[in-house]
Amino acid sequence: MWFIVLLLTFSVADGSNRPHIVYILADDLGWNDVGFHGSNQIPTPNIDALAYAGLPLHNYYVSPICTPSRSALMTGKYPIHTGMQHGVLYGMEARGLPLSEKLLPQYLKELGYKTHLVGKWHLGSYRKEYLPKSRGFDTHTGFITGKIDMYDHTNVEQGTWGFDFKRDSDALVSDDLFGKYVTDIFTDEAVQIISMHNKTDPLFLMVAHSAVHSGNPYEPIRAPDSVIDKFTYIQNRQRQKFAGVLTKLDQSVGRVLAALQTHSMLHNTVLVFSSDNGGPAAGFNDNAASNFPLRGVKNTLWEGGVRAAGLIFSPLLQKRSHVATQLMDISDWLPTLYSAAGGNVTQLGSIDGVDQWEALSKDLDSVRTEVLHNIDDIWGLAALTVWPWKLIQGTNYNGTWDGWFGPNGRQGSYNISKVFDSPAGRTLKGLGYMPSAGTVGQMRKAATVKCDYSAPKVKCQPLQAPCLFNVQQDPCEMNNLAASLPSILQRLASSLSQYNATAAPAHPPKLDPRGNPKFWGRLYFNFGDFINITTNTR
Numbered sequence: 238m239w240f241i242v243l244l245l246t247f248s249v250a251d252g253s254n255r256p257h258i259v260y261i262l263a264d265d266l267g268w269n270d271v272g273f274h275g276s277n278q279i280p281t282p283n284i285d286a287l288a289y290a291g292l293p294l295h296n297y298y299v300s301p302i303c304t305p306s307r308s309a310l311m312t313g314k315y316p317i318h319t320g321m322q323h324g325v326l327y328g329m330e331a332r333g334l335p336l337s338e339k340l341l342p343q344y345l346k347e348l349g350y351k352t353h354l355v356g357k358w359h360l361g362s363y364r365k366e367y368l369p370k371s372r373g374f375d376t377h378t379g380f381i382t383g384k385i386d387m388y389d390h391t392n393v394e395q396g397t398w399g400f401d402f403k404r405d406s407d408a409l410v411s412d413d414l415f416g417k418y419v420t421d422i423f424t425d426e427a428v429q430i431i432s433m434h435n436k437t438d439p440l441f442l443m444v445a446h447s448a449v450h451s452g453n454p455y456e457p458i459r460a461p462d463s464v465i466d467k468f469t470y471i472q473n474r475q476r477q478k479f480a481g482v483l484t485k486l487d488q489s490v491g492r493v494l495a496a497l498q499t500h501s502m503l504h505n506t507v508l509v510f511s512s513d514n515g516g517p518a519a520g521f522n523d524n525a526a527s528n529f530p531l532r533g534v535k536n537t538l539w540e541g542g543v544r545a546a547g548l549i550f551s552p553l554l555q556k557r558s559h560v561a562t563q564l565m566d567i568s569d570w571l572p573t574l575y576s577a578a579g580g581n582v583t584q585l586g587s588i589d590g591v592d593q594w595e596a597l598s599k600d601l602d603s604v605r606t607e608v609l610h611n612i613d614d615i616w617g618l619a620a621l622t623v624w625p626w627k628l629i630q631g632t633n634y635n636g637t638w639d640g641w642f643g644p645n646g647r648q649g650s651y652n653i654s655k656v657f658d659s660p661a662g663r664t665l666k667g668l669g670y671m672p673s674a675g676t677v678g679q680m681r682k683a684a685t686v687k688c689d690y691s692a693p694k695v696k697c698q699p700l701q702a703p704c705l706f707n708v709q710q711d712p713c714e715m716n717n718l719a720a721s722l723p724s725i726l727q728r729l730a731s732s733l734s735q736y737n738a739t740a741a742p743a744h745p746p747k748l749d750p751r752g753n754p755k756f757w758g759r760l761y762f763n764f765g766d767f768i769n770i771t772t773n774t775r
Contacts (some may be wrong), residue, residue, distance in 0.1 A: 267516020275685030291550025333361015342373030399754025
């Protein structure tokens with residue numbers, strides 16, 4: 238699940254200079270977990286400063302869960318077109334994102350980029366050829382499965398456990414980092430890469446955080462006690478700890494931004510910040526995110542599962558400091574960044590993503606008019622938005638997580654001075670990029686989703702019949718219009734069927750017991766390179 242921050246740097250004076258690209262991805266961050274969406278509960282001043290100096294992305298969509306979302310980001314394709322539309326990858330699986338797919342870092346390497354991944358991969362680890370260094374990244378420091386404990390760097394999944402943390406190695410665990418808080422490790426690594434980078438070469442740095450994803454069942458939400466103790470005003474203990482995890486993530490964003498400025502890169506930077514999917518709220522996945530007032534949670538196709546907190550910042554944007562309302566999908570980043578880097582998007586072949594750089598930069602109408610949120614025939618669910626209409630068909634968890642989950646976070650007040658006084662705020666203000674406090678207030682109001690609780694409401698029961706919503710007027714999905722607008726419902730259903738006709742077969746999780754970490758010194762790694770496939774033994 239992914240939260241995303243992307244930084245792009247280039248010189249418009251010399252077209253031969255490619256943009257430096259730094260992409261920060263947060264995991265499982267909820268819509269209502271950032272201050273610029275109206276929450277007062279947990280300060281996120283560094284993230285907010287970047288939003289106000291740039292463009293908060295108001296109608297930005299992602300896939301509902303980790304692996305599909307990351308596959309769309311890397312390939313520019315909907316998960317149904319890569320077979321990644323069902324569930325997530327596990328460390329004991331003999332599969333990954335198909336090797337026939339060309340990924341974003343591979344495209345950028347052809348343009349001369351130095352490429353680095355810091356953090357989570359989660360796109361396959363069965364053999365070396367599925368790992369980041371075989372798929373376009375020069376280096377990788379981080380983990381390859383879906384989650385880890387923030388301190389001991391182990392992953393408990395599918396009835397087993399193993400260590401999963403590597404420093405630029407495919408098979409060896411970096412045990413010298415054991416006990417160090419993982420957000421700090423990723424931040425230190427990102428800052429070092431920036432400081433050591435030869436600026437005559439274009440840089441692509443992806444920082445894919447584990448925050449705010451749940452860790453292991455014995456203690457799913459972990460942050461330093463000194464940070465958690467700042468949130469005693471939050472009554473729910475899990476939400477207190479969540480606030481600590483989010484605070485460390487926000488501080489990381491500020492440190493990365495400061496490093497770019499220190500090394501004379503920020504003046505040519507484009508920054509995109511996003512979550513990989515909606516937040517796990519109200520105890521889902523033992524977590525405490527908030528998607529208020531949106532409906533649903535992570536791994537559902539309601540707005541709370543697929544509408545992501547995101548932003549883009551750059552001095553190169555011709556129009557900044559307003560809320561961007563263009564319809565956008567996570568698959569758009571590949572062509573958008575490739576275009577900004579000087580690549581010819583016609584060479585990307587048949588993809589689902591579209592180049593949004595000019596639309597965002599000049600505040601033009603969106604190039605995109607519809608988003609396929611997913612089709613999962615195994616679970617029997619699908620969703621499609623043809624703006625402003627959204628079709629929901631089927632649901633997960635027998636409807637248990639189809640409601641609206643807080644906290645709303647609106648109690649108290651928003652401290653704008655904290656935004657200006659944050660490391661990111663000071664840096665951006667010093668360079669003349671921060672708008673006035675009045676503009677900040679206007680932007681925050683525009684970026685806050687509001688539900689019309691006085692409007693008519695018609696219940697949706699997606700397990701019984703498809704539902705239709707106008708998500709522009711009803712972003713909280715309270716008024717099912719399927720019965721009153723049958724022609725629109727049928728039009729979207731027909732489009733959904735046409736998409737499904739193009740879908741690749743889904744590859745559901747299939748565990749290989751030979752990959753159990755207990756056979757490999759309790760390590761998750763590319764076990765397929767070390768077993769005898771024909772005799773089914775190690």
